[in-house]
Amino acid sequence: MVQFFSPEEEGRIIASIREAERNTSGEIRVHLEDELKGDVLEVAARTFQRLRMHETEARNGVLIFIAPQQRKFAIIGDKGINEKVPEGFWDEERDLMLQHFKTGDFAGGVCAAILKAGEKLQAYFPYQSDDENELPDDISYS
Template sequence: MSTTNFFSKEQETQIVNAIKEAEKNTSGEIRVHIEATFKGEAMDRAIAVFNDLKMHETEARNGVLFYVATQAKQFVILGDDGINDVVPDNFWETTKNKVINQFKQGQFAQGLVEGIQEAGQQLKTYFKYQSDDTNELSDEISKG
C-alpha cells in the first residue's frame, strides 16, 4: 500500500487536528512524516527528514517529528536540540510506547493521535504556549 492511501482522508484530518490541538498548549512544533521504506537506519532517515522539513529552524529549536515508514515497519520520534537539552533522558519513551501499542493493533492513525496528544501534554511543561506564538511549521502530514 502506498503512503498516499495509508490513511483515509478522515484519519488524516484526525491527525492534523491532533497536531493543531496539541500546539494550542505549547510553543513546540509537531510534524508527521510517512513513507513506505528507506535505506539505512531509521533514526538516520528521521534526521534527514527532520532537516528536509527545516524543523531545526524553529526559534526555540522545539520541533518534534513523528516518522513512520509503513512497509519497513519503523517508527521514530525525534525532538530537536532545544527539547532534548531540557527534558529527562527517557522523555519520549512513554509517548513512543503509547504509539507502538496502537500500531501493534493496526490502529496507526489512533496511535499517532494519542502520541501527538501525549507530546503536546509533555511539551507544555517545558515550552509553554505564548500569546504571540506563531505556527512556524505546517501541521499537514508530509509524505515521502
C-alpha cells in the same frame, strides 16, 4: 506512495497536531516514508533537516517519522527540547504508539502520541500568546 491513512484519519491527525500545539509552543510534524533506506533514526534525522524543522525559533520541533512498509518509526525532538528534557523523554509516546499499532489502530496511535507530546512539552515550552505556527500541520510524504 501507497495511501496509508485514509483522508478521515489524516484529518484526525492534523486536528491532533493543532490541539497539541494549543498547549505548547512546540511544533509537531508527522512524516511517512514510502521506502526506508537505512537506519530509521538516521533517516528521520535527515528528514527533520530536509523539512527545515531545525529552523524554529526555540528549536522545539518534534518529528513523528513512520515507515509503514518496514514497520518502523521514530520520534525525535530538536536541540532545544533535548537540552531540557530527561533521558527517555519520548519512551511514553513510543510505547503509546506501539500499543495502538499492535491492534492495527495506526492513526489512533499517532493521534495519542501527538496529544501526549503536547501535554508533556507544555512544561518546557508553554504556549505563548504571541506564538506563531512556524511549521505546517499537514502530513508530509516521501
